[in-house]
Amino acid sequence: MRDKPELVSKSRHKRGGAFNAGFTIAAGLGVYANAHARHVSHVTAVDVSEKMLEFAKINAAEANVDNVTFRATSIESFEAADGSYDAVLMLSLLHLLENPRAALDKAHRLLKPGGLLITSTACLGDSMRWFGMIAPVGAALGLIPKVQFLFVEELRSEIADRGFASLEEFNQGDNRTYFQIARKLA
Numbered sequence: 001m002r003d004k005p006e007l008v009s010k011s012r013h014k015r016g017g018a019f020n021a022g023f024t025i026a027a028g029l030g031v032y033a034n035a036h037a038r039h040v041s042h043v044t045a046v047d048v049s050e051k052m053l054e055f056a057k058i059n060a061a062e063a064n065v066d067n068v069t070f071r072a073t074s075i076e077s078f079e080a081a082d083g084s085y086d087a088v089l090m091l092s093l094l095h096l097l098e099n100p101r102a103a104l105d106k107a108h109r110l111l112k113p114g115g116l117l118i119t120s121t122a123c124l125g126d127s128m129r130w131f132g133m134i135a136p137v138g139a140a141l142g143l144i145p146k147v148q149f150l151f152v153e154e155l156r157s158e159i160a161d162r163g164f165a166s167l168e169e170f171n172q173g174d175n176r177t178y179f180q181i182a183r184k185l186a
């Protein structure tokens, strides 16, 4: 099994050996933002949870990472100029969003032509189809969080339809997590 930070930090898809500006959506504890910080001039890391970012900042300080700006906001609210970033990371996120397609649109807009989109997504439509039938009831009762039941084929098409060329794809964890590294077409 591949390790996520290793994969994206040492991505052979980088242009000219380095990214300039990176953007991590759903930073969580900052594991990937901090791992990538040494490969780019600057990282903007956003997460909707202030608590998560508190831990992310502590982790950054402990790792002597000082080129990450953490911002407590959602992907839906985050705004930046078109083409601001060389790489956008959306790891373990799309299946959690109300509107994953809108998030892909935003990632596309924020990336420079030729920039990289790196996603890892739980595609529960493929691996837990049965759960999809009871999940809406559980979510309505507040017993389980709302998740999207995405399918790999569908997600692959959604990414391609937005003007990305897939560079690398693989599944992880009994095929439950789908990774794709894609380049924004010019």
Ligand SMILES: C[S@@+](CC[C@H](N)C(=O)[O-])C[C@H]1O[C@@H](n2cnc3c(N)ncnc32)[C@H](O)[C@@H]1O
Binding pocket: 025, 026, 027, 028, 029, 031, 032, 046, 047, 048, 049, 052, 073, 074, 075, 076, 090, 091, 092, 093, 096, 097
């Ligand atoms: C499963 S964690 C993944 C964290 C990190 N990307 C990783 O792979 O370790 C999901 C994160 O997404 C954040 N999140 C959920 N909805 C979000 C949204 N709409 N905008 C930004 N962050 C969001 C959560 O607060 C949480 O930190």
